[in-house]
Amino acid sequence: MSNKIFESKEDLLRCPLCEAVNYDRGRLTKCRRCHSSLYSYKYFKNEKSVAFLITAIIAYIPANIYPMMITKNFGHEISSTILGGVILLWQQGSYPISLIILFASIFVPIVKFVILLYLIINAKYPKQEVSNSTKKNMYYLAEIIGPWSMIDVFVVAILASLIHLKSVEIIAGNAATAFALSVFFTLLAAQSFDIGSIEKHKEGQGDSRDSKTR
């Protein structure tokens, strides 16, 4: 059954925590049901989200430079980075797995960085090239695919604790910490992004909001 769309003149917000519908009272909006604060866009224009995103991008650099996994095979050490691991798997012929790793640890984080950066910049300097509903779909996509980048960290964790034999040993590399940090901060960045800032930059709205807030 399809539902009726409700037309409202007021600004209504969705609480990200309990999904209640709230009035938008500007900066100080608290959710009427769970009392968590609904960060609103007038004064904080996604600063938190920007800070988390920058941290995540910085952490993503060492995650790609340092080895993710070190294999000790009869005293012979092979260390592989994320990309190196993907290429190695591709050469060995396990195409699906190498595609999964490629998707989860390279494609997902980069897509997420690009989407969030675009949305944040667009909220600050609005241009109406892309429709608001597309932008909301982009944000939804970033939120949905975000956690899947943890696959590589979990795989390394499992292999490192499983392969601890006398002759063969797998040890996690420094990139594991960097990558985990990067994922952690992208999750935080996506969570603290204010979805309301996507559509609330029509012309002339700023002034009326100001008077409503004070």
Added chain:
Amino acid sequence: MITDRELDKLIICKKCHKIHEVEQLEHGEIATCSYCGTTLYSCDKDSIKKAFALSLASMIFLILTNFFPLVQIDFLGSEQYVTIFKTMVTLSSEGFWFVALMVSVLIFISPIVIVMIHIMLFGLIYFKREKELARKLLIFLGYILPWHMSDIFLISILVALVKLIGFVQINIGIAFFSLVAFVIIDLYITRVMPMHTLWFNYQKVFEDE
């Protein structure tokens, strides 16, 4: 101005953020967003009972998952096994304490906490007791829900196993199967009982006397 009561009758689609009016559904019906087609909410008269029973079942599977080996390998006569707890211990003993902390939160602590909250919450709503506690549990559940990644861990185990095929002999343990069962039940519970349905049930039981 719209009153809070009327606001409670509204729902915002999680995907396209269009506002919809909540309508009374018949048993078994599902309401979808008329703009993007996402499922908004559904109606099931016994949903609380079902969710209560299923969360008890998922607790049993979760206990099995945490105490038994997930996978056992056999390489040239030497055997090794892995449990969820062992992954965290190995990581932290090798100095990757942040990764260990994160892994333990994502696949050990938050599933346990979520299952406990689910059991308590469905119990409280079913027996109509302890309004304040139920409210606090609901708020806490909202905070912890994004940090739950058992399903992703399950896929990672499969990926890790495919990497090992050909090098070692693999025996899949009890915990793996119970993890599969846990993930399926958990997906079902979050599907029939998303956050707003939980809050609707809470309000129906405690506020509309």
